Amino acid sequence: MVAAALLLGCAGNSNLPGPPTCLSGHATYRERMALPNDAEVRVVLVDASRQDAAAVPVADTTFRSEGRQVPLPFVLRFDPRRIDRRRGYAVRATIATGGQLAFTTTAVVRVVTRDHPTIVDLVLTRVQGQGGGSPRDTSVAGDTSSAALAGVWVLEDIGGSGVIDNARATLEFREPGRVAGRGSCNQFSGPVTVKGSAMSFGPLVSTRMACAEAVMNQETRYFKALADAERYALEGPSLLIYAKGMAHPLRLTRDKP
Secondary structure (H helix, E strand, C coil), rough: CHHHHHHHHHHHHHHCCCCCCCEEEEEEECEEECCCCCCEEEEEEEEEECCCCCEEEEEEEEEEECCCCCCCCEECCCCHCCCCCCCCCEEEEEECCEEEEECCCCCEEEEEEEECCCEEEEEEECCCCCCCCCCCCCCCCCHHHHHHHHHEEEEECCCCCCCCCCCCCCECHHHHHHHHECCCCCCEEEEEECCCCEEEEEEEEEEECCCHHHHHHHHHHHHHHHHHHEEEEEECCCCEEEEECCCCEEEECCCCC
């Protein structure tokens, strides 16, 4: 009843004059699974205007399911002064159980500005192999790691040192077992193996164009990190790829359509 009242309050606010101050809806998933009592739901509103930059969080909220099951209602309040009507915004959600990511949104859901809604239903995708504390499964579910990773990711950071502006590097998960992308200068493709949280690439084949020295150096570091990859994690809007010998993971964010 409290959740319903909050939802109605937020929905009613959208009919008032002036900018919206909250976002509401439901988070759900398609699997027939029961969430444990400690399941933690996080909903984040991000500025997703720039395709060549990481999405900037504007507001977020986290709550526990406390025995409730999907669809779980949420209300995300934000400061309207942080909203620029000329920019684009998106909402993302995750569900963690036992301290491990269990479900995440994989689609870009536009909200708030440019005639996009402030009431949305988010369908999350199951993330496999994230260790203990997983939901209680009441059906035989296939491996959906590929679904969670599918699409194009943009490189935002290599080893904690950032990346060069205007030297866009990407990683695209196509059909299961195959990747492609741009290294910074050259295009590449090859096999990928994903099993649980383990991830490995290679051998990767690339074109042989020459670019500025700094761009080529970045590409070399990116390719080496992919060749040495050992595992991955999905944290909010980011894909983290941990490579042997690197103190910090590669950080990528999902490309905007």
